[in-house]
Amino acid sequence: MTHGRLSFRSLYTQAQEQGFRLRVGVLALVVLLLFGLLAYRLYVLQVQRHEAFAQRAESNRTAVVPIVPNRGRIVDRNGVLLATNYSAYTLEITRSKVEDLEATIDAVAELIPISARDRRQFKRLMADSKSFESIPLRIRLSDEEVARFTAQRWRFPGVDVKARLFRSYPLGEVAGHVIGYIGRINAKEQEAIDDSDDAANYRGTEVIGKLGIEQYYERELHGQTGWEQLETTAGGFAVRRLSSRAATPGNTLVLSLDIGLQKLTEDLFGERRGALVAIDPRNGEVLAMVSKPGYDINLFIGGIDQENWDLLNTSIDRPLLNRALRGTYPPGSTYKPFMGLAGLESGKRKVDTIIQDNGSWTFGGHTFRSGHPNGPTNLRRSIVKSSNVYYYMLANDMGVDMIHDYLLPMGFGRRTGIDLEGEAQGVLPSMQWKRDTYKRPEQKRWYAGETISLGIGQGYNHFTMLQIAYATAMLANSGIQHRPHLGLGMVDAVTRHYQSLPQPPGVSLGYKPANVQAVREAVQAVTTEGTSRGVFAGAAYTSAGKTGTAQAVTIGQKERYNAAKLAERQRDHSLYMAYAPAENPEIALAVIVENAGFGAAAATPIARRVFDYWLLGRYPSEQDLAAVRQGKAGAPIGTPRRAADLQGDYERIAIPDLTPRELPWVPPQTGQPEPTVEPSSEPEGEEED
Structure with missing residues (x-):
């Protein structure tokens, strides 16, 4: 009886030991498999995808900033300037960085005059812009206004003074319907640009030809966008310039107009x-x-x-x-x-x-x-x-x-x-x-x-x-x-x-x-x-x-x-x-x-x-x-x-290889009476159509 009970216990103990060993083996196999998967993952990340992650890591500390080109000028057949550019300071707001927009504008207005027209124009531009885009609140700031705001810049996060190029039409209304004008790129135009082959060339560009010659010859006048590759900190601040390509200005367009x-x-x-x-x-x-x-x-x-x-x-x-x-x-x-x-x-x-x-x-x-x-x-x-x-x-x-x-x-x-x-x-x-x-x-x-x-x-x-x-x-x-x-x-x-x-x-x-x-x-x-x-x-x-x-x-x-x-x-x-x-x-x-x-x-x-x-x-x-x-x-x-x-009041530029047309001068004959024919109030010899 005693011997029988010992045998049974022995068999039971052996079964427990075998079950334990099996569980340990399975666990060891799972651990080994997990380590194998981990090793494989490390191999993929460290070897197979090394180059891709290296580039991503590099981009995390570098930034490519577009350099917008100067827009090409427009002149008439004799070199008279019809459209050109000038540089001026603007006061701009990035809405995503401003907590209370109206309060910020009111505070800025205490330093720099902001007219009701400026406010209306700003609100209109907001409708066509994204919150992270910088929108002009005032343009053509004087040097005194720039200095006054810069001294208080720390008070206005999201508000900056920027130097921008502006389009200018020296002759104003003359040939206005032909020349046309430029304006900020709207959503529809941006969508068309994104779908075109020229999308990369418009990175950073905010304006486009809207009408007339400015619109038809947009590609030639726009120029070629450049870029700067900058090393940045974790906070996104530029440390140094790594490489760059200068922007190419737009071509000067010569019109047949006199x-x-x-x-x-x-x-x-x-x-x-x-x-x-x-x-x-x-x-x-x-x-x-x-x-x-x-x-x-x-x-x-x-x-x-x-x-x-x-x-x-x-x-x-x-x-x-x-x-x-x-x-x-x-x-x-x-x-x-x-x-x-x-x-x-x-x-x-x-x-x-x-x-x-x-x-x-x-x-x-x-x-x-x-x-x-x-x-x-x-x-x-x-x-x-x-x-x-x-x-x-x-x-x-x-x-x-x-x-x-x-x-x-x-x-x-x-x-x-x-x-x-x-x-x-x-x-x-x-x-x-x-x-x-x-x-x-x-x-x-x-x-x-x-x-x-x-x-x-x-x-x-x-x-x-x-x-x-x-x-x-x-x-x-x-x-x-x-x-x-x-x-x-x-x-x-x-x-x-x-x-x-x-x-x-x-x-x-x-x-x-x-x-x-x-x-x-x-x-x-x-x-x-x-x-x-x-x-x-x-x-x-x-x-x-x-x-x-x-x-x-x-x-x-x-x-x-x-x-x-x-x-x-x-x-x-x-x-x-x-x-x-x-x-x-x-x-x-x-x-x-x-x-x-x-x-x-x-x-x-x-x-x-x-x-x-x-x-x-x-x-x-x-x-x-x-x-x-x-x-x-x-x-x-x-x-x-x-x-x-x-013709002396016009600003001209010399056009290489283009000879301006010289106006003739045929003086009126002297000694002859001036014509005295008056226009008829009725269509002489002509039917009333």
Whole structure:
């Protein structure tokens, strides 16, 4: 019994020992496995991923700071500065570092004047910025203000004085619609930048071109961002610079504009509304591009304040609208030379085809008025006397779709491709256009009577002054088109060499030379026999042109136009298209003066002074300038001034490899009486379109 019990205990003890050994073995195996995993992890971290973690560790003690480049300057064809940069101190706040924003601003205002306008501007900028971004509260601080704040800087965490480059537009309102402006990058623009291939180049950049040339040539003007690699402490403070790459400034952009011509044209408009585009027909260079009224683009530096924005945005004169690029108007009789060319090219008319102009034309039981009869009328007489009947009949014979197909290549109803964003397409109607534009079935239908008014530049026709100038340049260049452009060339920021911007070659529209010449002879005769002869009396050069009077509101067929009975903004627009010299044109233009009446009364006198400036170097006398502004001018009066003598106030820079154009000087002949032709109050020889 005793022996049995001992055996049982022995067996039980042995079983316990074996179980213990098993548990110890398993535990040892687990520990060994864990150590193995730890060793493997150490191997991965220390060997396989050593380089990646070394770089991460290095980045924890280094910082790469972008160096924003200086923005490129903009100059005119003669080196006159239109956009440049200057350095100034700004007082800025980083919201994420400020506990009580309003209290901080109030405290800062005790040291440095902070106006209500500054506060409104700051709040507006906050809406487009992130909390960790530094936002200007005051710009252009004086040295005294900088010193005063710096002495108390410790009181204002999150508030700093920074030196920044600011954009400056020395000529203010002159060519403002063309130059455009820059502004802070908004969320939509930032998203587009982040999705582009140029995202890295905009690190640290806060502004971007918003409009005009500043927008279109953003890439060339922006430059190349540089960088500095700095060693930092654990708190993020810089200790020393490890390496760097300097920023490359943006290139200097040379425009085709002649700012003297631009300013003169703007002065000629005075307080009136309108637009003018002048082009060199030989190459498409835009010499002047005027939209009136304008605005001072310096207002947008750093963001425009609400008061000025409301004044500009709500003005009935719409100064923010670029009328030359985006304003569309019926062309009136300035359309007739192009309709005449289309009639010849389509075979619907010959140069010597004669129609009878009895002063009106009846179609489908409806009589289309024509003002006064011109009798037997061929192409030349139709343009010189501005016969409506000739073009009523031509439009009817061609039909709307044929008119569309022949006028579209000339530049009507399509964008020219100029180097500016936002160009309006205009309207050159067709049956398909009407079906696509209107909703109701009865509106979609094209009625034969609607075609008639198209022939005289009315009806659905609406074009920009750029398009009319583009077509005029084509006619001046005997049927060869050059794409209009403002960018003339670039001065490389590194090499300092000037390089012309490449332009596409001219395109021939394939017109028969005899047809083009017939129209050219007719528009030249307008200045010697037609409606613009009084304004161009005594000119020392030949020119060609066509006046136009376009309705701003519809006048019934049985009613007679009477400007005195209409509100100012309901009166007809005054238009003129022209080029000079007639034999070998150097400049072509289109001009409109809104609600100013007949073409010869307001638009044509402006064109005459533009040609005198460009071809003769003459600047109007003060008396003549005042008469043009008032719409009471004919041929120039008074003694013209030498245009070159009035160019001294502009700040210029020398452009290597670019020879500025010297203004000619052709003094007026002495011993001859000044022209006394007064502008007619009625459209002499021209129909009321």
